[in-house]
Amino acid sequence: MATGRTHRPATRSRGIPEATVARLPLYLRALTALSERSVPTVSSEELAAAAGVNSAKLRKDFSYLGSYGTRGVGYDVEYLVYQISRELGLTQDWPVVIVGIGNLGAALANYGGFASRGFRVAALIDADPEMAGKQVAGIAVQHSDGLEKIIDENGVSIGVITTPPGVAQQVCDRLVAAGVTSILNFAPTVLSVPDGVDVRKVDLSIELQILAFHEQRKAGEEAEAQAGAAVQAAQENNRKGPDGDVPAVMPA
Amino acid sequence: MATGRTHRPATRSRGIPEATVARLPLYLRALTALSERSVPTVSSEELAAAAGVNSAKLRKDFSYLGSYGTRGVGYDVEYLVYQISRELGLTQDWPVVIVGIGNLGAALANYGGFASRGFRVAALIDADPEMAGKQVAGIAVQHSDGLEKIIDENGVSIGVITTPPGVAQQVCDRLVAAGVTSILNFAPTVLSVPDGVDVRKVDLSIELQILAFHEQRKAGEEAEAQAGAAVQAAQENNRKGPDGDVPAVMPA
DNA sequence: CCATCTTTGTGCACGCGTTCACAAAGACAT
DNA sequence: ATGTCTTTGTGAACGCGTGCACAAAGATGG
Incomplete structure (x- = not known):
């Protein structure tokens, strides 16, 4: 996440977990898109896919807002757009x-x-x-x-x-x-x-640096995999120390 | 956090927790500032304050990288800058x-x-x-x-x-x-x-929407506090329903 | 009215992250 | 060398978030 919270000691605001609040805008965006296509209802499975999350998580998130779904059918798109907007405070200016x-x-x-x-x-x-x-x-x-x-x-x-x-x-x-x-x-x-x-x-x-970390790790793993039998000589040169180095192999 | 992770199933890369990786750039920035002021060493307490985190968290984060500190003294700034840079993969282009x-x-x-x-x-x-x-x-x-x-x-x-x-x-x-x-x-x-x-x-x-949520909550709490004795009449009009509404009071 | 089928809402367990609190380690003075 | 003082490194407890798996609820068809 390109985001960092500051100075918020896990205050559960009105019972809605912080993690859920952070996902509500995501759901809202997906729902708005559905609304523009005049889709009347949507299942948790479909909406979860559109928002890029797990359907169980989505249902639990919505359960904090109240029971706005209909079993066997799904959620009313327009109603949900309104409820989430209201919850996020987007109905005001x-x-x-x-x-x-x-x-x-x-x-x-x-x-x-x-x-x-x-x-x-x-x-x-x-x-x-x-x-x-x-x-x-x-x-x-x-x-x-x-x-x-x-x-x-x-x-x-x-x-x-x-x-x-x-x-x-x-x-x-x-x-x-x-x-x-x-x-x-x-x-x-x-x-x-x-x-x-x-x-x-x-x-x-910061976001780029986090990507670089994972990118480096991928390159390292790749190198380890390739280093099966070929460069085992380097392994002999293995001095112990605080730095658990991986061989310096460039990604591309 | 203005950030969201996607599609990373809690893979502990090389034993370093994701949450720690996300903070390393923060430490690095604080350390770079210290380095420019030619500060030789820094305690976990000082560095934590500069990075805006808890000192215990910082020490635990560093412990995943190795034991780079000296008890009774603190951390060597230059050495730590190098270690974190290397860990994040910033020593390469x-x-x-x-x-x-x-x-x-x-x-x-x-x-x-x-x-x-x-x-x-x-x-x-x-x-x-x-x-x-x-x-x-x-x-x-x-x-x-x-x-x-x-x-x-x-x-x-x-x-x-x-x-x-x-x-x-x-x-x-x-x-x-x-x-x-x-x-x-x-x-x-x-x-x-x-x-x-x-x-x-x-x-x-999304970041703005999350801020709006908290802003709305603050306004709501304020309204509830002010509504001590004055507008209790409104409370009588309290119909039960799925929407646990707060009185519509504008913040300013 | 009953049976079946779909989909929600949630109890539960698990794992990650945070924080506390303290023992171990080293610096420094005597 | 010994003692004191500072600061690290970490074991342990706790709380939050996630995901599974299922029971409850309603729709739909006969």
């Missing part, structure tokens, strides 16, 4: 500010997935005076001086940080002081926030 | 292709965190002929016709998909057929891949 309009900030501003789910970009904010006034995704970028005012006037409770890492904590502090209680952090920094503020982190470089 | 050079693809191409960790952008690929030849982050965009050739010639094993969701699966199939075995997917789609291929998913919209 969430104004969001994006701070730091570099490449990534601009990409997010243009990202269609936000607007379609009740998220509204209330403001784009950047510290560079050169950026102020420029249009990005049809919205004028505002200077960070007015950050507090913008948040207050728009009733913003969710902030997205796409600044360089060096200023992320300062920006975070200002957001929190101004009343933001949920932060999505794209800067590669550990943010410290007071209790009651949620931080979720998306770290592009 | 990983050529990466990015497919889909829209806003997000361009943002990733410009992202500094890649190059600094052994990841090299081998090619930027887009299906739009208009894009071909344009320079993004100092690299010429190439048309997707040559995808297989590019992957083969550069020995690419990691692919990043930043295309629209509609074409993500096709792109994925072509990547896999050409020899890519690790995929970082930014498109909001469930990708199906053969065994042996790792997919990690980063879904921006």
Whole structure:
């Protein structure tokens, strides 16, 4: 997962497990697709396949929301879309500010997935005076001086940080002081926030590093398999030590 | 966590738990910062604080790598940087292709965190002929016709998909057929891949939805707390049903 | 109205991950 | 050399998440 939770001591919110909450958007997306194709009902098996999860897990997840299915038939697509949307809080409008309009900030501003789910970009904010006034995704970028005012006037409770890492904590502090209680952090920094503020982190470089780890492991296993009889001489050179090295073999 | 794992049946790779692997990049970043400040050693307590985790967890994580610490002193920063880098496979060069050079693809191409960790952008690929030849982050965009050739010639094993969701699966199939075995997917789609291929998913919209859930819960709790004596009349209107509704109170 | 068939909802067991708490290990001073 | 003090490394307990497997529930047909 390209995600990392921060500072949430396993608080079961209203009885719904964190792991289930994280999957609800997945189900919602699959259900929305079905809804657009006017499919009336769907079985747990079908929906699970569409969402890429196990059907037992899906049924258990839904059981936390209530008994919305009909045995022998399945789930009513429209009804389920509504229930999940309501549970996730997507039936209301969430104004969001994006701070730091570099490449990534601009990409997010243009990202269609936000607007379609009740998220509204209330403001784009950047510290560079050169950026102020420029249009990005049809919205004028505002200077960070007015950050507090913008948040207050728009009733913003969710902030997205796409600044360089060096200023992320300062920006975070200002957001929190101004009343933001949920932060999505794209800067590669550990943010410290007071209790009651949620931080979720998306770290592009971490994801790649995890992939690299598994990639290396695959290459290593492959090498071990190939090293059946041929390069056994290397094995004799086997000095014991803390590093359980695998022979340095490039993947391709 | 803005991340989701896909299709990895809890395979303990070389004895290192998945959860630990996901934290190693975090430690590495904190250690690199210490290294730049020429700090020679660090205790598990200090490093844990810098990485935003529990010190016991950190020590257990490191114990999977081996005994690299000195009791009474702490860990040697440089040595640990090397060991973690090696474990993650960052001591070798990983050529990466990015497919889909829209806003997000361009943002990733410009992202500094890649190059600094052994990841090299081998090619930027887009299906739009208009894009071909344009320079993004100092690299010429190439048309997707040559995808297989590019992957083969550069020995690419990691692919990043930043295309629209509609074409993500096709792109994925072509990547896999050409020899890519690790995929970082930014498109909001469930990708199906053969065994042996790792997919990690980063879904921006899902992260926001999870934040919205918690935000809604906070607002609900606040409302419940405020509803001490004032609006008890509403409680009398309490019809029982499958929906355990909370009073509809807007956060701000 | 009864039988059969499909699909949900869930009790249960298992394994992974986290955390506590402490013994072992080494540094350092005397 | 001995004792004290710091910090690691880990055994053990606990809790969460997952998946199996089945009973309950409803639809459907005769």
